[in-house]
Amino acid sequence: MRDPTILLDPTAERAPAARARLPRPAKLDRLTVGVLDISKARGNVFLDRLDALLAERGIAVKRYRKPTFTRVAPVALKQQIAAECNVVVEGLAD
Amino acid sequence: MIALPDGLIVIAKRDCPTCVLVEPVLRELDGGGMPLTVYSQDDPSFPSGVSRRVHDGTLETSYRLGIEIVPTLIRVEGGREVARTYGWHREDWRRIAGRADIGAKLPELRPGCGSRTLEDGIAEDLALRFGNVRLAARRVEIGSGEDEMEACYERGWTDGLPVVPPTETRVLRMLQGTNRSADEVVGIVPPDLAPCTVEKVAINAVMAGAKPEYMPVILAALEAALIDEFGMHGVLCTTMFAGPVLIVNGPVAKAIGMNSAGNALGQGNRANAAIGRALQLIIRNVGGGRPGEVDRATLGTPGKYTFCFAEAEDSPWEPLSVERGFARGASTVTVFAGEGVQGIVDQKSRTPESLARSFALSLRAVDHPKLAMMGDALLVVSPEHSRVFIEAGWSKARLRQELETLLLTPGRELVQGAGGIAEGLPPSLADNMVPKFRPGGLNIVRAGGTAGLFSAVIAGWAASGPIGSSPVTREIAA
Secondary structure, three states: OOOOEEEEOOOOOOOOOOOOOOOOOOOOOOOEEEEEEOOOOOHHHHHHHHHHHHHHOOOEEEEEEOOOOOOOOOHHHHHHHHHHOOEEEEEOOO | OOOOOOEEEEEEOOOOHHHHHOHHHHHHHOOOOOOEEEEEOOOOOOOOOOOOEEEOOOOHHHHHOOOOEEOEEEEEEOOEEEEEEEOEEHHHHHHHHOOOOOOOOOOOEEOOEEOHHHOOOHHHHHHHHHOOOOOOOOEEEEOOOOOHHHHHHHOOOOOOOOOOOOEHHHHHHHHOOOOOOOOOEEEEEOOOOEEEEHHHHHHHHHHHOOOHHHHHHHHHHHHHHHOHHHOHHHHHHOOOOOEEEEEEEOHHHHHOOOOOOOOOOOOOOHHHHHHHHHHHHHHHHOOOOOEOOOEOOOOOOHHHOOOEEEOOOOOOOOOHHHHOOOOOOOOEEEEEEEEEEEEEEOOOOOOHHHHHHHHHHHHOOOOOOOOOOOOOEEEEEOHHHHHHHHHOOOOHHHHHHHHHHHOOEEHHHOEOOHHHOOOOEOHHHOOOEEOOOOOOOEEEEEOOOOOOOEEEEEEEOOOEOOOOEOOEEEEOOO
16 A cells, blocks of 8 residues: 555636535436345345335336455446446345 | 754765765864764765764755755854855865865865756655645545546546646646746636636646646647637537647747647647647636536537647748737747548649649538538648649738638528528528638648648638637747
8 A cells, every 4th residue: 555645636626525425316206226235144135125115116126136245346237237227225234 | 944063064975976086085074173964865874984974865954955966065153054065176175174184185176966856856846845835726635545547537637538647746847837826827717717827727737748848838828718709618618519729830839849740630749639638628627618518519529639739830831820910930829719620632733723722622611511601710731732832932821812712602502492402501692702711710821741732621610700719829938
């Protein structure tokens, strides 16, 4: 590891230096919710319940699963989720 | 200021033959009447046989003492410097040290060597660490595990290609390229109308890949682009193709190694590429002009990454700068709201009359062959084509005049519906002879490689002239 690098801001500094998170949608109507199982034990119990609750409300859900919780999601999976969903929920249960 | 030990101070480095030469003198001085402290800029064990030896590894002492040459001998009394000499000059050393006997075996005079504080890349670091340099821009800390290039992308600072990460050292070095103060406001950059300081120009110039010596050109280009006549806001936000095209004239082009010859409009020359890109990055980062936001271009043009070249001035033709009223020998930058490059292939014309007709025919394609007096044009004539005119005694002005005549068209051929094409001029112009370009809307520059009977049209923005954008030329100052 090396020391943090300091870069000088090339902008007019009208936006905060730390990037803001994307705003959360106020409602899930007409949005597709991705439910990502990271393959951690019992995560599926939590996510199955979430899936059922969303389905009861008539919200479209798509399910995804990472091969292992120890690594970041494969690029193809991230691209697929980004292409197919508006919102994604991932969770673990232990 | 640092506290100086009383007595004699010598700053030296092993890498310097003169310092090595005076090593026996340093031993002679050590233990003499005045205490001696020797600071070594490189080898901590140099010089040998001296009791008070300090390794100036950070170069802080050398920097604060303003050392330019080693060895430097300084006499300090009461914490204040009272005498100084550099290099080896026996009489000076004897006088300052108060010792008439030292260095008897050495030659009378030997010049010293450059101090390490002045080595490439070190001076700016020292100024930042120990000097009074304060840059005003917000400092953005990049995490130790974060990739600098990716960090610039993620913050939205790039045009899609990698940028050089703007570290303080690089920015400070870039600022050495201009005499202007870092906090001077160069202008107000659209679309956000944000004030842009010389420092912000330098930051974006670093990112664009510029060298410090390009700074005067970049500053002049920005000033030109911010003059109201150029209409930078409109050029940026238009749905049409245009972006700022920079044409550099005068001795600065050669001085900084710009390309006006083969592939002048293409890739591969650092100055051409970085100057044009720096302007675009300033518009993006300082002005906030980003595609998909205020930049509403339908298609855009690759020139919006960078589009900058120099005019080839090695001919009797008057350079663009002189035509636009600047003194011969002045360095200028002209900014033109231009689209892409449309080639003109004419390998048969050997008379100026024939070649001018070729040019005129090709120039009709600007915007649309049935439209007129909308976009300006920049005609880039290659050396082989320009020779046809020059050998026949045609100046640039003559060529432009002939082209203007050739580009007069009966309105009825251009009006809406003519030729079965709905696009065209208003029906009211049917009985007029219509010029293709507004007065002054056609400019000619000479550039390109020595082989190839090819020239090029760079079409201007369809909103050329007072309603949108006029070319602006600015003299380049230091």
